[in-house]
Amino acid sequence: DKAEKSGYEHFMLKEIYEQPKAIQDTMASRISQEQVDLSQEISLSSQVIQQIDKVQFVACGTAYHAGLVGKYVFEDLTRIPVEVDIASEYRYRNPIITERTLVIVISQSGETADTLAALREAKKAGATVLAITNVVGSSVAREADQVLITWAGPEIAVASTKAYTSQLIAIYLLGTYFAQMRGTCTVEDAKQIVSELTRLPQRVEAILEQSAKIKDFAAQIVNHEHLFFLGRGLDYAVALEGSLKLKEISYIHSEAYAAGELKHGTLALIEEGIPVISLATQRAVYEKMVSNIQEVKARGAYLLGLTVEGDQELQKSVDAVLHLPETLDILSPVLAVVPLQLVAYYACVARGFDVDKPRNLAKSVTVE
Ligand code: AGP
Numbered sequence: 386d387k388a389e390k391s392g393y394e395h396f397m398l399k400e401i402y403e404q405p406k407a408i409q410d411t412m413a414s415r416i417s418q419e420q421v422d423l424s425q426e427i428s429l430s431s432q433v434i435q436q437i438d439k440v441q442f443v444a445c446g447t448a449y450h451a452g453l454v455g456k457y458v459f460e461d462l463t464r465i466p467v468e469v470d471i472a473s474e475y476r477y478r479n480p481i482i483t484e485r486t487l488v489i490v491i492s493q494s495g496e497t498a499d500t501l502a503a504l505r506e507a508k509k510a511g512a513t514v515l516a517i518t519n520v521v522g523s524s525v526a527r528e529a530d531q532v533l534i535t536w537a538g539p540e541i542a543v544a545s546t547k548a549y550t551s552q553l554i555a556i557y558l559l560g561t562y563f564a565q566m567r568g569t570c571t572v573e574d575a576k577q578i579v580s581e582l583t584r585l586p587q588r589v590e591a592i593l594e595q596s597a598k599i600k601d602f603a604a605q606i607v608n609h610e611h612l613f614f615l616g617r618g619l620d621y622a623v624a625l626e627g628s629l630k631l632k633e634i635s636y637i638h639s640e641a642y643a644a645g646e647l648k649h650g651t652l653a654l655i656e657e658g659i660p661v662i663s664l665a666t667q668r669a670v671y672e673k674m675v676s677n678i679q680e681v682k683a684r685g686a687y688l689l690g691l692t693v694e695g696d697q698e699l700q701k702s703v704d705a706v707l708h709l710p711e712t713l714d715i716l717s718p719v720l721a722v723v724p725l726q727l728v729a730y731y732a733c734v735a736r737g738f739d740v741d742k743p744r745n746l747a748k749s750v751t752v753e
Contacts, residue, residue, distance in 0.1 A: 395740040397542035397634070401726050402593060405586035407547040408719065410536035411554040412582055419576045421562040427531050429513070434566045437487045440467045441512075443475045443503045444491035445750065447545040447629060451491050451517075451552035453622035454718050458556055461715060462564040462578075472499035473753070475506070482510035489515045489559075493540060493548035494749035495523020502753075504528055517555045519548050533559065542741045543748050544634050546726050549626065550589070553719050557582060581713045585720070588710040592723045595707065599724045602689050602705060603731035605660060606637065612660040613651070614641040614725075615681070617674050620664035623718045627662065627725030634743045635732035644677035657685035662728070665692045665699055666709060666717040678702050691721055 393399035415423055440459055442452030449471050456467040465487075470480070472490070476499060482488070488507040492500045495518040504525060507514050516529035519537050526532050535551035561578050564570040570578075606612055612631075614624035624641035631639050642651055644663070655661070661681050665674040679702050682688055690703035693711055700706040709720045733740050 394734075395542065395730075397544050397546060397730055397740050400540055400542055400547045401723070401730065403538065404547045404550050404723065405589045405593075407535075407537040407551045408554045408589065409586045410538075411551040412558060413536075415558050416579055416583065419579050420565060421558050421575070421579060423533070423558060423562045426533060427515070427562070429531060431566045433513075434563055436485050437465055437563075438483075438485040439487070440465050441475070441480065441482075441486060441488045441507070442467065442469045442491065443472050443488060443500065443507070445472050445497050445499055447549045447626060448491040448493060448497075448500070448552060450622060450626040450629065451549055451556060452489070453625065454553055454619060455489065455491075455556045455560075457619050457622065458560045458715060459563070462560040462570055463567055464569050465563070470503070472497065472503040475503045480507075480510075482507055482512045484511045486512040487515060488512045489517060490525060490529065491517045491552055492523070492525045493519045493535075493537075493545055493552075495520040495525035496749050496751050497525075498751050498753050501525055501528070515559075517552055519551065541748075543743055543746050544630055544729065544740075550719050550722065554582070554585075557716065578713065578715070581716055585712065585716065588712060588720055589723055591710050592720060595724075596727060598707060599727040600731045602707065602724070603728045603735065605687065605689065605705065606728070607635075607732050607735045609660055610638060611654075612637060612639045612662065613655070613681075614639060614662045614664070615644040615647070615674075615677060616641070616664035617644050617670040618667045619714070619718050620667050620674070620721065623721045623725065624662075624664055626722055627728070630726055630729035631732060633746065634729055634738060634740055635736055636738060636744075637732060644674055647677060647680065652680070652684070655681050655684040655686050659686050660689065661686040662689045662725070663691070663703070664721055665690060665696075666721050667714050669714065675699065675702060691724060693717075
């Protein structure tokens with residue numbers, strides 16, 4: 386059993402540590418001469434790509450959270466309006482689809498019933514459907530018009546980790562490729578994204594080296610039954626994923642909030658000692674985020690903060706801080722999620738639950 390886990394205690398931990406390789410493998414053959422080249426896999430002509438007037442990301446759970454990142458990335462890079470839908474909602478909501486709509490379904494397993502049903506609905510309505518999936522030959526891969534495989538390798542733990550970061554890489558590659566084709570980013574911008582993408586594996590490695598510190602982080606929350614995750618922009622999307630991971634395996638109730646929403650109700654729940662994990666990796670909203678952090682701090686919250694290397698400010702407002710390696714803001718989710726995965730993992734282990742097979746959950750939800 387241990388051999389299967391390559392010496393790791395659990396599949397989830399093994400898969401967290403496999404992320405540098407998984408993301409490397411997902412981008413490897415798709416980058417050449419500092420540009421993204423997907424022409425071997427995606428058979429959409431540059432004319433068709435230019436005519437797309439709406440993108441809809443459709444997925445469930447963690448894959449849906451990857452879609453939320455996709456919205457920011459696609460709108461920023463390609464200037465195409467993007468919607469993100471939970472597959473079980475999309476299939477019943479009569480979405481507006483035309484021949485110029487590109488529906489991107491994301492599914493690790495490629496067998497999720499709701500995602501597959503949404504794919505079929507979208508196809509029937511005339512959309513082009515592109516699948517991002519980890520399983521070659523899966524139902525989603527077979528039925529989609531276009532397929533981009535994530536090369537994360539088999540993911541065994543129910544809690545998805547390396548599949549998520551690989552899905553993010555697929556999204557960055559697609560977004561950059563489309564932007565190159567549509568002329569919505571300069572050659573220089575594309576080069577910069579590509580060059581930063583190729584540095585992500587070593588940067589994830591650097592975070593994994595801080596695991597002892599992250600374990601200490603986790604120790605601060607294990608005896609709590611409720612906590613909050615806060616972020617703005619892309620950090621909010623990552624907060625949602627961190628919160629799901631924690632709930633799924635540690636059974637600690639948590640909620641993720643867009644930090645600016647706090648004042649609209651949730652702030653009432655902040656009381657002495659409640660842990661709040663706050664993400665402050667997005668430079669454009671950094672000041673706003675710090676002021677939200679100070680608001681919860683003033684109400685007695687125990688704050689764990691995530692920021693970028695070199696930031697000496699955040700530590701003045703939080704109880705413990707973790708610095709992430711520098712990267713482009715847009716790429717930060719790939720790094721920011723890693724400590725959150727480890728916090729969930731260590732919290733689960735400390736609370737004595739089954740890491741790889743959480744109660745009530747299946748790896749792949751093949752029934753509605
Ligand atoms: C994530 O940790 C979950 N176990 C779950 O949300 C999962 O991402 C979801 O069921 C979607 O699965 P899929 O990617 O195989 O379609």
